[in-house]
Amino acid sequence: MTTATDQQQHLAGPLSAAVAQLCVRLQSQVSARTAAGFREVLRRLSAPLQVAVAGRIKSGKSTLVNALIGRRVAPTDVGECTRLVTRFQYGTVDRVEVIFKDGRKQVLPFDATGMIPATLGLDFEQVSHIEAYLTNAVLRDLTVIDTPGLGSLDAASVARTEQLLGAAKPDEDEEESNDLDDTSRNAVAGAEAVLYVVTQGVRADDQQALAAFTAATASREAGPVNAIAVLNKADTIAPESVAGSDGDVWKAASLLAEKQAVSLKPRVADVLPVIGLLAETAESGGFTSADADALKQLAQLDDVTWEMMLVSADIFTTWECDVPSGTRLRLLEKLDLYGIGQAVEALRQDPDLTAGALRRKLLDASGLATVRARLDAVFRARADGIKAAAGLASVTALAQASGDLGERQRVHDAIEVLLAKPEAHALRLLEALTLVTSGAVAMPEDLAEEVLRVGGSADVGEQLGMQGRPQHELVAYALERAGWWRSFASFGATPAQSRVAHVVHRAYFLIWQQLRGNQG
Ligand SMILES: Nc1nc2c(ncn2[C@@H]2O[C@H](COP(=O)(O)OP(=O)(O)OP(=O)(O)O)[C@@H](O)[C@H]2O)c(=O)[nH]1
Ligand SMILES: [Mg+2]
Structure with a gap:
């Protein structure tokens, strides 16, 4: 039996801990099926952040996965395995398993070059997905999920990804989740964060692929809090096709990435150019x-x-x-x-x-360092909030899937109690941010940007958009904006906007309190 204290040792932080407590407390008040779902949520809360690498067919997803892990292990280019979801997670011994749709597993030997074989020699139709356990340190706090490419007209791939991500069972000790049915599993499955891979030229297709991915990974919205994008294959961009590039490939890629950031907004905060192939070769001993x-x-x-x-x-x-x-x-x-x-x-x-030294130069030229830094800043630093929000979304989905009205109400009430606590404010802010950036709550553009700024960082200077300014200015500005958002919440706003405005007001108020405390 898993207890709350066992879990806490691995939880990403206080928000995840609060959601874990909620799951434990509700266990006895819900049906066996929902309780099984809650146990799955608990298990996921204490696992590393799950990042899916998504994008169109042949955009270089697997190549980038290899670069990030620092090892050429995911098959690239051809073969049936590029059409499967593969989860790369930390393990004490390198091991690859094929998971079948009926739950059976089979150990898969690495091929002669140390890679996951490109063809399985098994009945492909029976395969659910692949689990790869690797000793690479990067995976200690990040589980990387390689996904099959999504093409705009490729409904089969979309369906497959949906099915596969939905069926994915995160790790070995799953005796407890055997009683989990498909609905429940789908409610808790899916990536918690996304790395979108786009390339030059096919912007409309990329948009569709990204939308398809969001749909495939169930209800969880990807937004600037949990999604970043890369413009891959930056090396293949012809500089003469980009005005202002001065014939420089990297400059052309950066300009193009900026343009794509505008078209992908607000799904992602920005788009980083990268050369996955160079990164893979330089990082994986190739x-x-x-x-x-x-x-x-x-x-x-x-x-x-x-x-x-x-x-x-x-x-x-x-x-x-x-x-x-x-x-x-x-x-x-x-x-x-x-x-x-x-x-x-x-x-x-x-x-x-x-x-x-030459390898080092190639790595520098690949742009991977910036991608890593951004992954750290966006994902790892916020893992607690991202995981807690995903956990709460799963809890809500599980309660909604249950036919029992009383149960639904009990879960709803418990979530309300949790969110009303001051320490859960960060979760509310994340939720508000997602509502605004996904367009679920319409806001004038300047206000939407402000919400994004306040909710998108843990650094007070950045939150206020006043880095480096003297403390007394920060204090005054936080107080002024707190007041403004409170009156907007009461007057001017629609009911949906008002709920967001209350959260933003409180965020400014807490910033103000914290700044005043620092003043001594
Ligand atoms: N020139 C160049 N080629 C790249 C780059 N990244 C990947 N490739 C090549 O693009 C091809 C496809 O790469 P993959 O990593 O298999 O792409 P994928 O998105 O995983 O493909 P699917 O899983 O089949 O959708 C391979 O031949 C890679 O070597 C890059 O940055 N530059
Ligand atoms: Mg691939």
Whole structure:
């Protein structure tokens, strides 16, 4: 039997703990089915944050997953496994399991290169999803879920992702959840946060794919609190197609990413350019000293020849040159033309670069560091709030799925009591933020931005939009905005806006109280 204290050791913070307590307390007051659902919520609350990597077919999702984990383990490009959901979670021993739709499991050996095999040699139709347990430290506080690509017309993929994410059972000790039926499982399944992968050019399709993903992962809204986006394959962007890029690929990618951020708003706060392939090669040990040697040889070619070879992949591999064309093909697969160009450029500036230093340069060129930093800032730092909000959403969904009105009311009341506590205010603010950014509650644009600012950060200066200003200005501004939102709540606002306004008022009030406390 799992107790509240067992769970608390692994909970992300006080908000998750409060939701866990609620689940434990309600256990005895609800039907066996709902109670089973609550146990599942409890288990998920104490597991690492679940981040799904989502996007269109062949946008580079699996490549990015490998880069993030720091190991080339997810099959990319072809094979049936790219059509399956794979959950990468922390384990003390590397192990891969196929989970069948009927609940059976089968251990899957890694292939000769240490990857999950691209084809299973099993009845594909019977397979639910794949669970990969890896010793990689990144996974200690982040479970990464690789998803099949969603195309705009690909209803089958959408249905499959829905089914698979819904059926996903997070870990080994599931004796307790065996009595969980599909409805309940769907109510608690689904990712808690999303990393959207988009690429150049297909914006309308990306939009549709993202909408499809949100639909597939059930009711949980993705918003700037729990979603970030990357513009992947930044290396393949033709700079001449982007005004103002000055012929620079990375600058073109950054400009394009800014544009896409506008079209994806408010689903995500911003879009970061990245070169998943370079990141994967640099992070997963794929870049070898033999590769570095080949690049050094290429760096000695004369300018005219080199420029010629960089024109296209075909010319690069077929042009007459001392580096064997098989070696060139390998470089292309690992770095693509842009990465090769970057490496040779670096070597021309400093011919003595070691293989390690060159790998470092490639990693820098990939943009992965910024993505990691943002993942930390957005996901890890807010894991408690994100998990607690997802947990509460599941509890609500479970109660709603129950036919028992009395039970529904008891759960509803308990949630109200929880949310009324001062320490749960952060949850209310997250909820308000999601309501506004998802468009469920319409707000004038300037007010919506203010809600996003106040709810989107844990740093007071950022919340007030006044970083670096003197304390007395912050205090005065917090008080002024607290007053403004209170009167907006009482006059001017629609009932839905009013509920949001009360929460924002309280947020400013708490900021004001905290700032005054600091003043001593
Ligand atoms: N040039 C370049 N190629 C990339 C990049 N990222 C991925 N690729 C290539 O794009 C192809 C597809 O990559 P995957 O990671 O399999 O894409 P995916 O989104 O997981 O594909 P599905 O799971 O089949 O939808 C592979 O050949 C990758 O090597 C990148 O940043 N630049
Ligand atoms: Mg894939």
